[in-house]
Amino acid sequence: MYADLQIPRDIYNTEEHEMLRETVREYVKQHVLPYREEWEEESCCSREAWLKAGELGLLNLSISDKYGGGGLDFSFSALLIEEMSKMGPDSPAISMHSDIVAPYIEQYGSEEQKHHYLPKMATGELIGSLAMTEPSTGSDLQAIKTTAVDKGDYWLLNGSKTFITIGYSSDFSLVACKTRPGTPQEGVSMLIVDATLDGFSKGKPFKKLGLKTSDTCELFFEDVKVPKDRLLGQEGTGFIMMMTELPRERLTVAIQAVGAAEGAIESVIEYTSERTAFKQPIAGFQNTQFKVAEAAMKLQLNQCYVDKCTELLKEHKLTAEQASVAKCTATDMQFEVLDQCLQLHGGYGFMWEYQICRMFADSRVSRIYAGTNEIMKVMVARKLFNNYFAELKAKRKAKKMAAQN
């Protein structure tokens, strides 16, 4: 089995980690997998699943216990993400809620905001989403068009967002918007927008290639009066916040990728050991053994790198480029490994009731969301060609100043 090949993993090294692993596995078996088809029909999972996760202490694991969270370090979140991904289900999207949305509030929120949102997020009574992407822009976040104009007592929010994970289920959304539209800086800011506010509406969950039980939808804002105290952090710092938080989001996708690849390898070993062709198990063909060995080798290298990034994040040292490397290489590996594992299932691999089929469909988006893999390469290349970009910037600045004089 793949577990026997792994070099020891230092990141999950306590009894508490093992206890969490058991809890996650039981939760998925009892409260997620039995409802999968129902949720696929609805393109959305139930609130009960969130509440159950809250009851078992599986939400907001890395958020301070002062705000109702688990008070644990990020390795516990990583274990939860990996274990769920290994078992296959894409819902509930705990990592989006607990490891992406909640940290924004914990890091940048006022005490009132933290006490209002975080304890209820930990129980599942409140679900949070993050809305950056718009119909006309995803990769280029500086080009967002949603605006929030200061009206004295409130922000007047107008615009729309798309592809928002758990947007349909969420009770509030962190919305990236421009608070000084028309000025040179434009002031990208983040607002916490409650779904109950007048003028805030949601599209129906999209029908997708994969991640069918996790809702993804459009959000619309038409003259929404967002209370002044729902600004997250300082006005005009939204872009910096997103750039600071995106490495964590990218690492969670890399962790999911590693988990999915491990789950697929374990299941293909089992399947090919039982299925026969030409009077012998499929596992008896050297091609099968080599393909699975290659998959395991690729996974092993990625797992080591992703584990290192988890450690770095725990120590608040993970850089944007390291997270980009993890996200890009782990999700490319995930896609290759799942494709290979599906191939070894033959025709059954193409059947929806087979786990490998769902996992393959789910894996496709990993190279797209949280920043496409092309954008990850842009980030890495920018670092490599640092001097070239610095010179280019200086030339542009000089040209601009000359034009002004």
Ligand SMILES: Cc1cc2nc3c(=O)[nH]c(=O)nc-3n(C[C@H](O)[C@H](O)[C@H](O)COP(=O)(O)OP(=O)(O)OC[C@H]3O[C@@H](n4cnc5c(N)ncnc54)[C@H](O)[C@@H]3O)c2cc1C
């Ligand atoms: C299932 C799902 C869930 C999502 N969840 C969320 C969410 O919760 N919140 C949220 O805000 N967003 C979410 N997204 C949006 C996601 O982050 C964007 O789809 C992604 O960042 C790409 O943006 P885009 O779709 O606008 O593609 P585009 O930016 O239009 O890109 C199209 C193509 O052009 C390439 N490209 C763009 N710029 C460059 C460049 N500079 N160099 C080279 N190639 C480039 C891209 O790599 C891509 O291949 C989700 C998307 C999906 C599919």
